[in-house]
Amino acid sequence: MKRKLFWRPVCTLVLTGVFCMQTAAPVIDEITAAAASYQGMLYEITSSQTITITSFDQSQTMVQIPEQIDGLPVTAISAGAFSGNTALTTVVVPSCVTDIGWSAFGYDANGRFYPVTLVGYKNTAVQTYAQENGITFSSLGYAPEWYSPGDITMDGGVMLEDASEVLSVYAQKAAGSYAPGIHIDSQLKAADVNEDSAIDLEDASAILSYYASGAAGLNADWNMILGRDADVPRLTVAAYSDFVQLSWNAVPDAVSSQIYRSERAWDSPVLLTEVSGETSYYTDHVADKENAAYCYQVRTIKQNTVSDFSEQISCADYDSCLNAAKRTPHREIVMYNCQGSATEVASVYAMTDEDIALLQAFEYNQFSDGMSMAEKLYAALLWINRNVTYASGTLWNDIAGMSWVEAVFSEKKGQCIQFNGAMASLLAYYGFDSSMIQGYRGIWGSSYWSHFWCEVAIGGNVYIMEVGNYGEDGNWHYFLTPYCNTTKFIKNQINL
Secondary structure, eight states: OOOOOOOOOEEEEEETEEEEEOOOOOOOOOOOOOOEEEEEEEEETTTTSOOOEEEOTOSSSSSEESSSSSTOOOOOOEETTTTTTTTEEEEEEETOOOOTTTSSSOTTTTTOOOOOOOEEETTSSSHHHHHHHEEEEEEEOOOOOOOOOOOTOSSSSOOOHHHHHHHHHHEEEHHHHHOOTSOOOOHHHHHHHOOOOOOOOOHHHHHHHHHHHTTTTOOHHHHHHHTOOSSSEEEEEOOOSEEEEEEEEOOOSSEEEEEEEEEEEOOEEEEEEEEETTEEEEEEEOGGGGGGGOOEEEEOOEEEEEEEOOOOOOOHHHHHHHTTSOOOOOOOOOOEESSSSSSSSEEEOOOHHHHHHHHHHHHHHOOOOOOHHHHHHHHHHHHHHSSSSEOOOTTTHHHOOOOHIIIISSSOOOOHHHHHHHHHHHHHHHOEEEEHHHHHEEOOOOOOOEEEEEEEEEETTEEEOOOOHHHHHHOOOEEEEGGGGGEEOOSSSGOO
């Protein structure tokens, strides 16, 4: 008899890549050691071998609560721990902190409120505390809840039943009957073992291979099964007004990790810093961040090897940008021709009812509950980049006469006009002021050629939403990127 899927609450140490296996929100319990100090914070060790932060160096203005101290998880902040310092402006609290005492933040020594910003993950103790106390909360998005790749039933192993669950979800989506929410986020992540934002036959096949390796007494390894380099870190970036938070997966046996930064997407990256051991997070304090679109990459160093660079990630605060837009869903997208001496309207593309139905189906099958608009749009951009075949030669005949939406979301074929036209269509569907540009793409020097890309206008600013194409032209793409940071794009002949 098939078991039902179930949820096992756990606590994730996101920034360090170490998992804190607390099964319930802890209560501050008996202290077993005298107070000690860590980076200006006093803490105590409880009888359950967890850390409680008890007080704080009043001179600091920005604090990042650690996820562990001397190998013990930080799970609680005691009452009044950070009160009394009205100079405190920002506190970053990890998801492992599940208990926050009264007046821990935002109050002076006399109990009067003062402004402070708490930074953390959605649906965690710090967000609850901020909401209950009227404190500004800046979200890092959803915490990547603990999960084990391939273990969809969360019973501690990768079995045939897990492959069956993946096939069930795949069949439901193929039939258009999948109901979002019947599988929790951590299980959906466990099912997407190749991390391509889709749950399909490839995932089921990989799970079966992993199971078969274990059943045969072999050392089952996801990186080997998926053909992935285990030493290349997978980087995530969250940007705030005066700092950028980087985190990546911990790489076993790493001697150090090197962090590189460039001011623009196509500038040569410069070594920013190097962190030792298996450390997998870094906070970059950049006072002029709002006037630049810094991009980051990370690579790991082992005893005798250096990994390839991670994918380049921009620090732009996408959610804040998109939330500022005034949105009105519409069907018409203007194509501008910028290849001459002046910009002209070339044509107007109008989405059909069939296009809207395809966009709704894509939204239904690819986006999960709780995703922000930035998460949805970036997932769509990556899906097009990695799943749509470049239609060269006779493949072009397969989509000739089709709409942008039909070619990309139904046939999974196209060229730059279809790739970016489908993205412009999705933006229009969500109400953003999107348009298509017929211009030139150039790389260094005088080399350039005709190209189509997508623009979106938000709050008087214009950004590029360039899909690119992984199989044909590498993994480059632009997401909400201003023209000044896209040196591959040239708007008209005057600039050549």
